[in-house]
């Protein structure tokens with residue numbers, strides 16, 4: 001990869017013009033001028049929570065069906081994670097359950113577009129507006145998923161993407177925070193670098209709010225820029241494979257496909273479905289040389305969250321049956337046909 005060699009020997013590997021160029025291209029792609037890169041999706045979530053001012057004694061409503069950073073970042077602010085239930089059909093956070101869990105301590109609502117499937121944003125936006133509580137979209141899995149015909153990253157005041165090694169777009173490690181106005185963008189830009197403003201000479205600067213070491217560097221941004229050249233083609237392959245499974249896996253005994261909300265389109269980071277006798281399904285797939293897994297431990301099982309059990313009945317049901325199969329760019333026509341044919345033979 002000559003571009004990487006070029007940047008490594010350029011003498012400027014820290015955050016510089018390459019990061020700015022990457023951010024500009026992301027802004028153009030997503031249609032949001034306030035795109036701020038960081039060094040992980042976790043960092044994006046942590047900054048979003050800090051922008052809202054989530055702190056000790058607050059509560060954040062979230063989902064347990066996700067990767068841990070969605071919720072560990074909430075704990076890092078000192079706030080309590082309140083796990084809402086999911087919709088039993090989709091596995092995505094339930095708007096009714098969000099609303100039931102709102103109380104005067106609720107400071108934010110965290111939603112996760114799990115596996116690339118977009119949450120019921122019409123209802124979640126309405127709840128956010130009704131109670132004046134901001135929404136953070138954890139879109140780590142949902143790069144180029146859409147809501148109302150626009151890419152995710154244009155809806156809520158805070159959207160967080162991950163560019164970690166196995167995501168749709170990778171910078172090896174990295175992340176993106178999409179905001180909605182200049183003021184928060186400037187504040188977040190400082191927050192990602194100790195609280196300093198890169199545009200002001202260090203000797204003339206004054207930190208008014210302590211920040212983190214969360215910025216991206218030119219090397220990771222170069223990886224991102226090269227990735228961007230193939231991105232749409234690659235994500236299109238995920239989507240084609242996902243739509244193929246949507247079509248071909250219908251009406252199979254013991255298998256239930258997940259519906260998508262009408263004004264949304266997933267970008268199919270993983271292909272998620274529900275299967276009866278999941279252990280047997282996974283064993284059958286493994287024996288045939290194919291990956292199948294639920295991937296994430298429901299987060300409320302981690303003792304650090306100190307979460308009550310038995311309060312999310314839909315999650316209990318969903319969690320027993322859901323499974324992911326691969327649908328990435330690397331699947332060939334033969335691979336995906338083999339997957340469908342194998343599943344049709346039963347387990």
Ligand SMILES: Cc1ncc(COP(=O)(O)O)c(C=O)c1O
Nearest residue numbers: 040041042067069070140162164
């Ligand atoms: C749902 C979800 N949120 C947040 C993250 C955190 O992203 P990162 O690994 O870039 O910090 C991940 C990471 O894999 C994730 O799956």
